[in-house]
Amino acid sequence: xxxxxxxxxxxxxxxxxxxxxxxxxxxxxxxxxxxxxxxxxxxxxxxxxxxxxxxxxxxxxxxxxxxxxxxxxxxxxxxxxxxxxxxxxxxxxxxxxxxxxxxxxxxxxxxxxxxxxxxxxxxxxxxxxxxxxxxxxxxxxxxxxxxxxxxxxxxxxxxxxxxxxxxxxxxxxxxxxxxxxxxxxxxxxxxxxxxxxxxxxxxxxxxxxxxxxxxxxxxxxxxxxxxxxxxxxxxxxxxxxxxxxxxxxxxxxxxxxxxxxxxxxxxxxxxxxxxxxxxxxxxxxxxxxxxxxxxxxxxxxxxxxxxxxxxxxxxxxxxxxxxxxxxxxxxxxxxxxxxxxxxxxxxxxxxxxxxxxxxxxxxxxxxxxxxxxxxxxxxxxxxxxxxxxxxxxxxxxxxxxxxxxxxxxxxxxxxxxxxxxxxxxxxxxxxx
Amino acid sequence: xxxxxxxxxxxxxxxxxxxxxxxxxxxxxxxxxxxxxxxxxxxxxxxxxxxxxxxxxxxxxxxxxxxxxxxxxxxxxxxxxxxxxxxxxxxxxxxxxxxxxxxxxxxxxxxxxxxxxxxxxxxxxxxxxxxxxxxxx
Ligand code: SF4
Numbered sequence: 001x002x003x004x005x006x007x008x009x010x011x012x013x014x015x016x017x018x019x020x021x022x023x024x025x026x027x028x029x030x031x032x033x034x035x036x037x038x039x040x041x042x043x044x045x046x047x048x049x050x051x052x053x054x055x056x057x058x059x060x061x062x063x064x065x066x067x068x069x070x071x072x073x074x075x076x077x078x079x080x081x082x083x084x085x086x087x088x089x090x091x092x093x094x095x096x097x098x099x100x101x102x103x104x105x106x107x108x109x110x111x112x113x114x115x116x117x118x119x120x121x122x123x124x125x126x127x128x129x130x131x132x133x134x135x136x137x138x139x140x141x142x143x144x145x146x147x148x149x150x151x152x153x154x155x156x157x158x159x160x161x162x163x164x165x166x167x168x169x170x171x172x173x174x175x176x177x178x179x180x181x182x183x184x185x186x187x188x189x190x191x192x193x194x195x196x197x198x199x200x201x202x203x204x205x206x207x208x209x210x211x212x213x214x215x216x217x218x219x220x221x222x223x224x225x226x227x228x229x230x231x232x233x234x235x236x237x238x239x240x241x242x243x244x245x246x247x248x249x250x251x252x253x254x255x256x257x258x259x260x261x262x263x264x265x266x267x268x269x270x271x272x273x274x275x276x277x278x279x280x281x282x283x284x285x286x287x288x289x290x291x292x293x294x295x296x297x298x299x300x301x302x303x304x305x306x307x308x309x310x311x312x313x314x315x316x317x318x319x320x321x322x323x324x325x326x327x328x329x330x331x332x333x334x335x336x337x338x339x340x341x342x343x344x345x346x347x348x349x350x351x352x353x354x355x356x357x358x359x360x361x362x363x364x365x366x367x368x369x370x371x372x373x374x375x376x377x378x379x380x381x382x383x384x385x386x387x388x389x390x391x392x393x394x395x396x397x398x399x400x401x402x403x404x405x406x407x408x409x410x411x412x413x414x415x416x417x418x419x420x421x422x423x424x425x426x427x428x429x430x431x432x
Numbered sequence: 433x434x435x436x437x438x439x440x441x442x443x444x445x446x447x448x449x450x451x452x453x454x455x456x457x458x459x460x461x462x463x464x465x466x467x468x469x470x471x472x473x474x475x476x477x478x479x480x481x482x483x484x485x486x487x488x489x490x491x492x493x494x495x496x497x498x499x500x501x502x503x504x505x506x507x508x509x510x511x512x513x514x515x516x517x518x519x520x521x522x523x524x525x526x527x528x529x530x531x532x533x534x535x536x537x538x539x540x541x542x543x544x545x546x547x548x549x550x551x552x553x554x555x556x557x558x559x560x561x562x563x564x565x566x567x568x569x
Pocket of ligand 1 (some may be wrong): 289290294295298
């Protein structure tokens, strides 16, 4: 008999590869949306630039998009989605430049070659009447037009550059002018000309990479002679990796890197480590970090031996099912916190900062203690039912044997959908 | 029996979602309050600057936010419709004291500081002044 379903069934190797790529794409998509939003917030600061403000200079503007470049500017798009210019605000870069009584936030619009099209004072902490004087002085306001950002950034003497202060509002107009030059310098070639940052590599980086290599050794070399050292390695991860290095992979670290820049120069060892922690399970299906290196995982492995298995209560399948939603739900909390810029220290929802003993907050200590206590009764309780980072690492892991679309894959899609929706909302929706 | 167990698991899941959801809502309300407080300080600061232009000095003595707002409103330097962010948007003029805003100046009224504090804990949230903290960003 002809089996139609079998005819449409993908060969399992293709299916497996497809699912692996799917998971990677989900992770990349989430990273992209979080990053886009963070760029937008950075470019807009506390008072986002609206399209209306830009239309005063470029009437065909319909959309503003964060470029994420060094300039921290917004790209202006027309209704065909063609880039027609850039918008930027002087605050917070100009917050130290005070006129009579406070700094001003200046909107700067350029064409796509970074040639100034106009400026406007968006808001000001300065004396309102002086600000009005500057705003109505067309000569001062138009003086900037046609200059490139590089030329503006290079101004060191206002009168030499043909920019004269406004009579009766000298200090306010000068502060506005210096705010513009200050903003033009952000991410410009003037900054690039200075000596670039130096690569740093110290003993901490070496130690982290050593732990990674040893973890891989234990994961891939199953010889008895080597494996008998595993308990010692496990204790070393707790004492050295956990309590001394304190660089555990955590949401606070990951989201910080995604939102801002990855500190390539200053934390190369940690970056390589984190990259490998995600890449190795994706390529090989071996959860090297969770299985061998994570101090909190290892501590739970020791603690689950405290009470004999016979005397431990068993969780029902249904309870396990319900609790397994907690880690992805916490990832949703992480996303909402990042998009909303909420006053929540992400370190406090995971136990990893507790290893920094003196610097640890009460939240992280509580999560650590409760998780460890639970693991004496329910083996690896925190790993299984509480760890968002572990969930993410497991999500990208290549499955051994056959692979199929699972509940975790659906939840990953839901996380991506949430990130997408949040990234489409205007910043005003987040009270930013 | 099995159905009862199933219901229990769903209840556990819904409970987790509800708890985390309530936590997020609580945090987002804080964020909203924060934004309202900042915009209130900015509005008051503009009123104070207008006063300075008219009188060549800032309001002459330190006072509570309500007194400052009343003073500026009476002089027409602030609008009547200023809402109190800590009292669900009620007008400041109708708000009970103490409120979260305080105004400080020196004896010559040459400087000013507008300080927002949490009305419950007294923690300083924002300080906008004419010397060290000229902006909220
Ligand atoms: S699940 Fe979390 S706590 Fe457990 S080993 Fe992995 S990262 Fe560590």
